[in-house]
Amino acid sequence: MPLAVPSVPGAVPVLGHTRMLSRKPMDFLSSLTSGPDLVKIRLGPHPVVIICNPDLTQQMLSDSRTFDKGGPLVDLVAPLVGEGLATCPLSKHKPARQLFQPIFNRGMAAAHANRFPSAVAKVTAGWRDGLVLDMPVEARRLTIQVAVDTLFADVFSEQEVDQIADDLTSWQVGAAQRMSRPPVFDLLPTPTNRRFDVGLKRVRQTVTEAITRHRRSGREKVGVLGALLSPEGERIPWFNTPTLVDHAMTFLIAPTATVSTVLCWIWHELAQRSELQARLQTEVDTVLGGEAPTFEHLPELELTKRIVTEALRLYPSIHFAPLRTVTTDTRLGEYDLPAGTVVAYSPYIIHRRHDLYENPELFDPDRWLGAKLPMPSRHAFIPFGHGTRQCIAGEYAFNEAVLTVAAIASHWRLESVAGTPLPTRGSVNLTPRGLRLQVSRRISFDETTDAGQPHGTEGGRQRPTQSKAWLI
Template sequence: MTGPRPPGPKARTPLGHLLAFRRDVVGFLSSVAAEYGDVAWFKVGPIGVALLNHPDYVRDVLQTNHRNFLKGRPLQLARRLLGEGLLTSEGDVHQRQSRIVQPAFHAERIQAYGAVMTDCAVRWSAGWSDGATLDMLSEMTSLATAIAGRTMFHWDVASTVARGIGSALTDAMSLFSRASIPFAELLLKLPLPSTRRFYRAKARLDAVIYGLIAERRHETGDGDRGDLLSMLLLAHDPQGNGVGMTDTQVRDEALTLFLTALDTTSLALTWTWYLLSQHPTVEGELHGEIDRVLRDRVPTIADIERLDYTRMVFSEAMRLYPPIYAIARQAIAPFAVGPYTLPAGTLVLLSPYVMHRDPRYYPDPGRFDPQRWSAQATSRPPKFAYFPFGGGPRGCIGQSYAMQEAVLVLATLARHWRMRLVPGHHVAFEPLINLRPKHGMPMVLERRR
């Protein structure tokens, strides 16, 4: 490193801050940002890490100079499961895949899924009963799996295939708990029980996805069932030679989109129900809007623009508990950050969780206040002070899908239900690749009417 090194906590062992990082990564990043400011430097084992905590620096990494950064270790490790999908690919491969996949997320296509989203929510909650205690993390994961299965693969909500792939993904996701361990890739070469579990889960996923692809390839007609898999199979590169994707490329994109659709949305909805249970005034405002707009009917796409407070509630929940709590990038070449020049190979961390709670951009940052997102709000944070879906050319392609699903599911379920956290339950973090509640989210259902 040339020039002065950014300030940061001093390492007292060769492991650097690995143990503190793995023990409580969210707390560690929050304390480092609070103490050392916009640029902080620390070691995780042999890896030099720069934590950047200013919107201008976030923009530089994600947008202005994005070509100087590769995706970080968690997503490099995820490549073992997801292959070269949009989440994990780089450079020309990422650009080509983005061009091919983009039409699947055109507004008209996404809006067509609205009825599927509400139908799944109605059918799922039909089995709920007043006074029952349910783990809302499990419920929202199952519901999001059903929605993703219908919109992406044309599966039925109760399909054994849909349940099986959800279970396989849960097993495969255990891989990401190793992301902060130096040389974690080597563990996949050892016959550990967790490694064997991962490869068995990956084999189950491959069998299902490749089986679907083969079935669709042999169908007659135009091949469009109205789902995302159809779009992937029919898509081609508009700037290339017109050739579509190989089976492997379709598999990688399909699995990537399925995983991100069910995991991110289910977690965000779980944290939203938790926050509503702790803030009855906000919950009352939400119910008031839903009753006023819907008048006891299931919401439709046409209602979304009038469910403004519902959208604000979800946006605020994503501020306080962003499922993507940290974004990692690795520098290809040295780069300037304020008065510092950081060397090639630096692992750069950008934390939506930390930035979203910065009092410079959010007065009383720990308060759950959906009115921050009102059109009448007196001030708005800078663009890259709020980035729950990332940003720049590698931002989440499914953002509009996730927001639509969240608003429709919230409105559908809150028409008849409120959730109360089980008394005495301790809510703690389990930050793997996403921000999860460690002990689930057990809640008691209360029927509104």
């Protein structure tokens, strides 16, 4: 006899559980870690079934035919990325993934990784000793620059990169609001709604113009645009101009939004834990010897990799993902799910289960030392998803985070700013809102190796941004 999926208490009229999930997402999701295998919530008027069991989550992720892409999160990001690789239905996924897969094959890993530090240097060239930084904005600038340099063959200008970062900020603020209110409010001509609409239109137009420039340039077609404009890409029947933009937007925005949030949580933890930050600095000083980090350094950056892994566990960027729809009546565990059911999974819930991790709420990079704690099963660690829809750029994103953390730690010390609370608000990604840190320049090794890292004594000044104090 199948069980009925129990409903989570606390839903309110019209909004359902949306307000709880958006205002205190970590508390809300944590409350589900030790409950039933499946629970039902309402996002506005839409019922959503959340899978809280790691084995059932794995079963769902492994069956992309029964559980196809769809749901509120896909609807929310559709105006930004359309039917790009991460959001397109199964019927369009396989040929697109095959087209882009060579970009992320192991043979390309070193080429990508060795360009990460120079992209980091372009952004940190604007940092000064004692500067107070809005870290989510800086992280977005940084990760957009990395994506441009490694995946888009430098087709965007420096001004376009900054504008994309600001437009993405406006979009994320608007998206966060739209997740916590009835849709009718999205139609009001408020300043946030106007910035959301203008930013969305402008960033897609910027990408459209970049594709046009690249097509006419006569330059070698490499990276994402090279794949899109290749003969193989042109043979895919639905690859019209809007679809090209959808895929390009996906590879520009997805690594930016995901890696930037993980970096922010790492920086937050390091600023809170001076001993851990000192250990990290010792490792990068020893391994790098004053040089920029490269692919060849990755095996020796053991603590850095553990820090990134622990951040992916404790603060997975895609913390709550209502983006699968049941295509045919099916059973999941002891529950029957009719066709049309919207299904969500949550790496945040899985990664904080007490039956999978010791002291799961603790940020402890050393838990990944094999001698201290057995490695959890693959069911227990899913920051990049699983199955045929697993993130195509998982290794790329991990290497980017490791080398970026190493590059920053080798030159800068991060300190918390007094009087700046760190609430977290639910949006597409789990970002520490309002994270402001003071950066202090480290004096280590030969300063002549610090290309692109200017000196300065502008203590306490804030770098101007278009952000709000409550920025997601």
